[in-house]
Amino acid sequence: xxxxxxxxxxxxxRAGAVRLAAVDLGQTSDDQxxxxxxxxxxxxxxxxxxxxxxxxxxxxxxxxxxxASALMARLKLDASKLAGAIDGVRKVxxxxxxxxxxxxxxxxxxxLVLERISVPVGVVGVIFEARPxxxxxxxxxxxxxxxxxxxxxxxxxxxxxxxxxxxxxxxxAKSDVxxxxxxxxTTRQESLALLRLDGLVDLIIPRGSNELVQFIQDxxxxxxxxxxxxxxxxxxxxxxxxxKAVKIAVxxxxxxxxxxxxxxxxxxxxxxxxxxxxxxxxAFQEVGVSLRGDQASLAFGVPTPATDEDWTxxxxxxILAVRVVDSIDEAMDHIRQYGSRHTEVIVTEDQAAAxxxxxxxxxxxVYHNCSSRFADGFRYGFGAEVGISTQTLPPRGPVGLDGxxxxxxxxxxxxxxxxxxxxxxxxxxxxxxxL
Amino acid sequence: xxxxxxxxxxxxxRAGAVRLAAVDLGQTSDDQxxxxxxxxxxxxxxxxxxxxxxxxxxxxxxxxxxxASALMARLKLDASKLAGAIDGVRKVxxxxxxxxxxxxxxxxxxxLVLERISVPVGVVGVIFEARPxxxxxxxxxxxxxxxxxxxxxxxxxxxxxxxxxxxxxxxxAKSDVxxxxxxxxTTRQESLALLRLDGLVDLIIPRGSNELVQFIQDxxxxxxxxxxxxxxxxxxxxxxxxxKAVKIAVxxxxxxxxxxxxxxxxxxxxxxxxxxxxxxxxAFQEVGVSLRGDQASLAFGVPTPATDEDWTxxxxxxILAVRVVDSIDEAMDHIRQYGSRHTEVIVTEDQAAAxxxxxxxxxxxVYHNCSSRFADGFRYGFGAEVGISTQTLPPRGPVGLDGxxxxxxxxxxxxxxxxxxxxxxxxxxxxxxxL
Numbered sequence: 111x112x113x114x115x116x117x118x119x120x121x122x123x124r125a126g127a128v129r130l131a132a133v134d135l136g137q138t139s140d141d142q143x144x145x146x147x148x149x150x151x152x153x154x155x156x157x158x159x160x161x162x163x164x165x166x167x168x169x170x171x172x173x174x175x176x177x178a179s180a181l182m183a184r185l186k187l188d189a190s191k192l193a194g195a196i197d198g199v200r201k202v203x204x205x206x207x208x209x210x211x212x213x214x215x216x217x218x219x220x221x222l223v224l225e226r227i228s229v230p231v232g233v234v235g236v237i238f239e240a241r242p243x244x245x246x247x248x249x250x251x252x253x254x255x256x257x258x259x260x261x262x263x264x265x266x267x268x269x270x271x272x273x274x275x276x277x278x279x280x281x282x283a284k285s286d287v288x289x290x291x292x293x294x295x296t297t298r299q300e301s302l303a304l305l306r307l308d309g310l311v312d313l314i315i316p317r318g319s320n321e322l323v324q325f326i327q328d329x330x331x332x333x334x335x336x337x338x339x340x341x342x343x344x345x346x347x348x349x350x351x352x353x354k355a356v357k358i359a360v361x362x363x364x365x366x367x368x369x370x371x372x373x374x375x376x377x378x379x380x381x382x383x384x385x386x387x388x389x390x391x392x393a394f395q396e397v398g399v400s401l402r403g404d405q406a407s408l409a410f411g412v413p414t415p416a417t418d419e420d421w422t423x424x425x426x427x428x429i430l431a432v433r434v435v436d437s438i439d440e441a442m443d444h445i446r447q448y449g450s451r452h453t454e455v456i457v458t459e460d461q462a463a464a465x466x467x468x469x470x471x472x473x474x475x476v477y478h479n480c481s482s483r484f485a486d487g488f489r490y491g492f493g494a495e496v497g498i499s500t501q502t503l504p505p506r507g508p509v510g511l512d513g514x515x516x517x518x519x520x521x522x523x524x525x526x527x528x529x530x531x532x533x534x535x536x537x538x539x540x541x542x543x544x545l
Numbered sequence: 546x547x548x549x550x551x552x553x554x555x556x557x558x559r560a561g562a563v564r565l566a567a568v569d570l571g572q573t574s575d576d577q578x579x580x581x582x583x584x585x586x587x588x589x590x591x592x593x594x595x596x597x598x599x600x601x602x603x604x605x606x607x608x609x610x611x612x613a614s615a616l617m618a619r620l621k622l623d624a625s626k627l628a629g630a631i632d633g634v635r636k637v638x639x640x641x642x643x644x645x646x647x648x649x650x651x652x653x654x655x656x657l658v659l660e661r662i663s664v665p666v667g668v669v670g671v672i673f674e675a676r677p678x679x680x681x682x683x684x685x686x687x688x689x690x691x692x693x694x695x696x697x698x699x700x701x702x703x704x705x706x707x708x709x710x711x712x713x714x715x716x717x718a719k720s721d722v723x724x725x726x727x728x729x730x731t732t733r734q735e736s737l738a739l740l741r742l743d744g745l746v747d748l749i750i751p752r753g754s755n756e757l758v759q760f761i762q763d764x765x766x767x768x769x770x771x772x773x774x775x776x777x778x779x780x781x782x783x784x785x786x787x788x789k790a791v792k793i794a795v796x797x798x799x800x801x802x803x804x805x806x807x808x809x810x811x812x813x814x815x816x817x818x819x820x821x822x823x824x825x826x827x828a829f830q831e832v833g834v835s836l837r838g839d840q841a842s843l844a845f846g847v848p849t850p851a852t853d854e855d856w857t858x859x860x861x862x863x864i865l866a867v868r869v870v871d872s873i874d875e876a877m878d879h880i881r882q883y884g885s886r887h888t889e890v891i892v893t894e895d896q897a898a899a900x901x902x903x904x905x906x907x908x909x910x911v912y913h914n915c916s917s918r919f920a921d922g923f924r925y926g927f928g929a930e931v932g933i934s935t936q937t938l939p940p941r942g943p944v945g946l947d948g949x950x951x952x953x954x955x956x957x958x959x960x961x962x963x964x965x966x967x968x969x970x971x972x973x974x975x976x977x978x979x980l
Contacts, residue, residue, distance in 0.1 A: 133881075137904050216926055222915060224925060231937055232907060312937040331762060333938050354960040361962040446568075468955045469572050472667060480657060480958030489966070490659060490954070491651055491975035502666055502747040503768050504939060507954045519925070519942045520903045523915030525789040527796040531924070540926035 114329050117303040124293050125260060125310040129233050131290035132258030136230045138286060140207035146285035147203035147250050153281030154196045154246065157273065162189055164273035165242065172266050185266055187242050195243040198494070202250040205493045208511045209256050215543040219536055222523040223543070229518045230256030232312040235304045237262045237326065239318035242270040248315070249278050249292055251494055255514035258291040260311060262301035264318075272296070305330035313514070315497055320424065335513060337500035339424050339450035340370030342482045345441040345467070346386050347458035348379040354479065355457040356390050362455060362482040364397050368426045370498060371453050371475075371485035375421060375431045377441045383434045384410050399428045406434035421448040438463055442470055449473060452500050453485040474500055474507035549764050552738040559728050560695060560745040564668050566725035567693030571665045573721060575642035581720035582638035582685050588716030589631045589681065592708065597624055599708035600677065607701050620701055622677050630678040633929070637685040640928045643946045644691050650978040654971055657958040658978070664953045665691030667747040670739045672697045672761065674753035677705040683750070684713050684727055686929055690949035693726045695746060697736035699753075707731070740765035748949070750932055755859065770948060772935035774859050774885035775805030777917045780876040780902070781821050782893035783814040789914065790892040791825050797890060797917040799832050803861045805933060806888050806910075806920035810856060810866045812876045818869045819845050834863045841869035856883040873898055877905055884908060887935050888920040909935055909942035 117125070135143075154161070165187040172185060187195075214226035234257050238244040245261055252259035263271040271294055279289035295301050304311065305326060314334045316323045323336045344362050346355045362373040378386055387410035394401055402420050403412030412432050420431040421444070435441045438456075445454050453475035456467040468476040475485045485508060487495025492510030499506050505513035530536040552560070570578075589596070600622040607620060622630075649661035669692050673679040680696055687694035698706040706729055714724035730736050739746065740761060749769045751758045758771045779797050781790045797808040813821055822845035829836055837855050838847030847867050855866040856879070870876045873891075880889050888910035891902040903911040910920045920943060922930025927945030934941050940948035965971040 133905060133907070136907070218919070218924065218926065222919075229907065327766060333768075333936070351960075357960060357962060361964050365963045365967065464957075468953075468957075470568060472568070472571070472664065472953065475954045475956060477956045478958065480956055480961040481963045483963035484653070484657075484956055484958075484961070485954075489653065489963075489973065491653065491973065501768070503951050506951055516938050516941055518903075518907065519910045519920075521910060521912045521915055521919055522899075522903075523913065523919075525786075525792060526915040526919070527792060528800045528916045528918035528924075529796050532800065538924065538926065 114302050114305050115299055117306050118300075121300055121303050122310070125233070125307050127290045128258040128260055128293050129310050131288040132230070132233050132256075135253070135258060135287055135291050136232075136256045138256065140209070142286040143207070143254055143256065144203045146253055146282055146287040147199055149285040150250065150253070150278050150281035151196050151199040151203070153277045153284070154192070154199065154274070157277035157280065158189060158192055161187065161192060161270065161273040161277065164269035167269045168267055177266060181266070184241050187270055191243065195246045199246055199250040202254050202494050205254060205511055208254075208515045212545050213517060215545050217539050217541040217543055218521075219526060219531075219539055222521070222526045225520045226517050227520055228515050231514050231516050233258040233260065233310060234313045234315055234514060235260045235307065235311040235332070236315045236317065237301055237304070237322065238316070239264045239322065242267040242274060244317055245271050245274045245294070246278070247494065248496075251496055251511060251514060253282075253287060253291065255511050257514050260293050260295060260304060262295040262304060265298070268296065305332065308332055317497060335499050335505065335509060336497050337370060337450070337452060339500070340372075340452045341375065341422065341424055341448060341450040342371060342373045342453045342455075343375045343377055343445050343449060344373045344455040344457065344482065345377040345438070346379060346382060347438060347456055347460060347463050348381045349460035349463060350379070350382060350386070350457040351459055352382060352386050352389060355386060356393050358455065358457055358479065358481055359390060360393055360397060363394070363399055363430050364428065365481065365483045367428050369483065370424075371482050372426070373430065373455070373482050374423065374425055375433065375448070377433055377435050377444055378407065379438070379441070380406070380434050380436050383407065387411050387432070394430065397428075399430055401430055401432050403432040404434060407432045410434075438467065442467065445471055445473070450500055451502070452498070453477065453482045455480070455482050474498070549737050549740050550734055552741050553735075556735055556738050557745070560668070560742050562725045563693040563695055563728050564745050566723040567665065567668050567691075570688070570693060570722055570726050571667075571691045573691065575644070577721040578642070578689055578691065579638045581688055581717055581722040582634055584720040585685065585688070585713050585716035586631050586634040586638070588712045588719070589627070589634065589709070592712035592715065593624060593627055596627060596705065596708040596712060597622065599704035602704045603702050612701060616701070619676050622705055626678065630681045634681055634685040637689050637929050640689060640946060643950045647980050648952055650980050652976040652978055653956075653973050654961060655974070657956070657961045660955045661952050662955055663950050666949050666951050668693040668695065668745060669748045669750055669949060670695045670742065670746040670767070671750045671752065672736055672739070672757065673751070674699045674757065677702040677709060679752055680706050680709045680729070681713070682929065683931075686931055686946060686949060688717075688722060688726065690946050692949050695728050695730060695739060697730040697739065700733070703731065740767065743767055752932060770934050770940065770944060771932050772805060772885070772887060774935070775807075775887045776810065776857065776859055776883060776885040777806060777808045777888045777890075778810045778812055778880050778884060779808045779890040779892065779917065780812040780873070781814060781817060782873060782891055782895060782898050783816045784895035784898060785814070785817060785821070785892040786894055787817060787821050787824060790821060791828050793890065793892055793914065793916050794825060795828055795832060798829070798834055798865050799863065800916065800918045802863050804918065805859075806917050807861070808865065808890070808917050809858065809860055810868065810883070812868050812870050812879055813842070814873070814876070815841065815869050815871050818842065822846050822867070829865065832863075834865055836865055836867050838867040839869060842867045845869075873902065877902070880906055880908070885935055886937070887933070888912065888917045890915070890917050909933070
C-alpha cells in the first residue's frame with residue numbers, strides 16, 4: 111500500500127493560507143461571491159490562448175507517453191470546450207446563494223433566540239484525474255459556496271491545470287475574494303499529504319476511479335464525499351409494460367455506459383422472463399451490449415453464463431448481467447446483497463409493487479418507470495454537481511452546491527444563565543418564530 | 546494500540562438480523578413506531594423490579610472492585626431513576642415523526658416527478674460507558690426514527706443492561722416492530738468488531754470519554770457521530786457589560802463543569818481586563834474555581850500561571866484558563882488555533898462586534914450574551930438528544946432525532962429515457978411543486 115506522508119512545512123503553510131482566506135470568504139455577501147465568479151470567468155477568457163497552448167503541451171507529452179485515446183479525449187481542452195467551461199462558471203455564479211439560509215428560528219426564552227444558519231464547510235480538498243475542466247467547475251462551486259479549495263489534478267493535465275489556476279487567481283485578484291482561497295497542488299507527495307490535513311481541510315472530494323476513491327477513504331480521517339462503486343439495478347416486475355421495460359433497460363445501460371448511474375444488472379421476474387428476454391436480447395444485441403445470464407436466463411436467449419463475480423462488477427462498459435428472480439422480494443434481496451446503494455429502478459404498472467420497491471430499497475435513488483441515467487445533479491435541476499454520494503448520511507445522491515454547505519447554531523441572549531432553568535426559576539418557551 | 550478483530554460469524558449473523566428487521570421497521574407508520582415505544586415503556590414498568598435487582602448486582606460487584614464513587618453514582622439505577630427514564634421513552638414516542646418528510650418536490654418533465662423523502666439511516670451502533678439509562682434513551686430514539694440498533698454498554702452495567710434489553714425486546718414483541726431490531730453486545734471483542742461492520746452498520750454513536758471517541762474514529766470506516774473534545778471559549782469584549790460577563794462566565798464554567806459545553810478558557814479584552822478580573826477572580830474563588838492565567842492576567846489577580854498546555858486542555862473540572870487579548874481578532878485567532886469548534890461565547894454590548902464574532906467563528910454554536918451551557922438538545926427544544934457533534938458537516942451541534950435520519954430520492958416516470966433529453970427531443974422543465 112502507498113504510504114501517506116506527513117505534510118511538509120510548505121504544504122501546511124499553503125493550506126493555512128487557504129484556510130485564512132476561507133474565513134474571510136465565508137463572510138462575503140452573495141453579490142461579492144457572484145461577482146468573484148464572473149471575474150474568474152473574465153480572466154479565463156483573457157487567458158484562453160495560454161490555457162489552450164498549455165493543453166497542447168500536455169497533449170503532446172501524453173501522446174509521446176502513449177496515453178489511451180479515451181483519456182486523450184478527456185484531457186483535451188480546445189477553445190470551444192474552454193468556452194463551454196467558462197459558460198459553466200457564469201452559470202454557477204447565477205445559482206441561488208446557498209449561504210445565510212435560516213433553517214431554524216426558535217425562541218428558547220424571552221430574549222433568548224436560537225437560529226440555525228447555513229454556512230460554508232470551510233476548505234475542500236479535491237483530487238481529480240485527467241479532465242482539466244474539473245478545475246474550473248470545482249473552483250467555481252467552492253467559491254460560490256464560500257469555501258476555500260485545494261485542488262490536485264492528474265499529472266497528464268499538469269500544464270493545463272496550472273494555466274487555468276493562474277487565470278482563476280488572476281480573476282479573484284480583481285474581486286473582493288482573496289486569490290489565496292484557491293491553490294493547486296502539483297506533486298503526488300503533496301496530494302497524499304493532503305489526506306493528513308485534518309483541521310485545515312474539512313471535506314475531501316475525489317473525482318476519479320473507484321480505486322482512487324477507495325484509497326482516499328481508507329487513508330484519511332477527513333470526511334470524503336463520493337462513491338466507490340455504482341452497481342445499479344433494473345428490475346422488470348411481473349406487471350411491467352414490456353415495451354417500456356426494454357426501452358428503459360437499453361437507455362439505462364447504453365446512454366453513457368461509462369457513467370456510475372448506468373445499470374450493471376438486470377433482474378427479471380420469472381413470469382415475464384421468457385417474453386421480456388425474447389424482446390430484450392435482440393434489442394441489446396443491436397446496440398452492441400453483451401449479456402451474461404444466470405441459468406434461467408440462458409434458457410431464454412441470453413448467450414453467455416454469468417459467474418458470481420458478475421453481480422458485483424461495475425462494468426462501465428457495454429456488458430450487462432441478467433438474473434431471473436421469482437419475486438419482487440428476491441429482486442430486493444439481490445439488490446441488498448450486491449448493490450452499492452446508488453440507484454435502482456423498478457419497471458411495473460402495479461402501483462403497489464412500485465410503492466413497496468421505493469420504500470423498501472435503501473439506495474440514494476429509487477426509480478419507477480424511468481431510466482437510471484437521470485441520477486445526476488444537472489438533471490435533478492441543481493444547476494451544477496460536486497459529485498454523487500453513495501454514503502448513507504447526507505449529502506446523498508447527486509450533490510449540488512448544498513453539499514458544500516453546513517450550518518451553525520447562533521444563540522443570542524441578554525445575560526441568560528443555564529442555572530436559572532436548572533433551578534426552575536425560568537422555563538423554556540420553545541416557541542418557533544417565522545423563518 | 547488495541548487491535549480491531551474481524552467480526553465473528555455469530556456477530557455477523559446477529560447484525561444481519563438487526564439489518565433485516567430495520568428494513569421492515571423503516572416501512573412502519575408513525576403510529577406503529579410510537580406505539581412500539583409505548584409498548585417498550587410498558588414492558589420496562591413490568592420488568593422494573595428485575596431491572597433494579599440487576600442493577601443492585603452490578604453495584605455490589607463494582608463496589609467490591611472499588612469503582613470510583615462518581616462512577617458508582619452514574620451506574621445506579623433505582624426505581625425513581627428508572628421511572629424517569631421510562632417517562633423519557635414515552636416523551637420520545639410523542640415527538641413528531643422525523644420520517645416521510647418531503648424535502649424536495651420537483652417536476653423534471655411532464656410525468657417525471659422527483660421527490661426527496663426523509664428515511665432512516667438504517668442501523669446505528671452505539672457504544673456507551675457506565676450509565677445504564679443510555680440503553681433506554683438510545684433504543685427509543687433509534688426505534689422512533691425507524692432504525693435498528695446494536696448497543697454495547699460498559700461492563701460495570703452488564704446485568705442492568707441485559708435486564709433493560711430483555712424488557713425492551715419483550716415490549717417490542719407486543720408491537721408491530723420486530724424485537725430483532727434491537728440487540729445488545731456483551732463482550733469487548735464484539736464491541737471492537739462492531740467497528741468493522743461496514744455495510745451492516747451505517748452510523749456509530751460513541752457516548753463516553755474523549756479517548757473512547759478518538760479510538761473509534763481512528764478504527765472504523767463507518768461514519769462516527771460525536772465529538773472528541775469540547776474546548777469552549779468565552780470572550781469578554783471591550784464593550785462587555787461586566788456584571789453580565791461575570792455571571793455568564795461563572796455559569797458557563799460551573800453550572801456542570803463535567804459537561805462538554807462548559808468553558809475551559811476565558812479570553813478577556815485588555816481594555817477591560819483589570820476591572821473584569823477584579824470582579825471575576827473573587828466570584829470564581831467563591832465557587833471553588835481555580836484560575837490559571839497568562840502573564841498579563843497574573844498582574845490582574847489570577848493566582849496561577851498557565852502553560853501552553855492549558856489552552857488545549859479540556860479540564861471537565863473547576864479549573865479555568867484565562868488569557869488577556871488585545872482585540873477581538875486576537876480572541877478569534879486564539880479560538881481558531883486552540884478550539885474544538887464546539888461552542889464559543891462573546892459577551893458584548895457592541896452589536897457590530899457580536900455580529901462579527903458569530904459570523905467569523907466557525908464552531909457548531911456561536912453565542913452572544915448567554916451561557917455556553919445552553920448547547921444541548923433538550924435546551925434547543927429537540928425533545929431528546931443523540932449527542933453533540935463537533936464535526937463540520939451535518940449533523941452538527943446538539944443532534945436530535947433528525948441526526949438518525951437521512952433522505953432518498955424517489956423518481957417516478959412513465960417510460961422516460963435520458964437519451965431523449967440528450968438528443969434535445971425533450972427539455973427539462975425543473976418546475977418546483979408544492980412540498
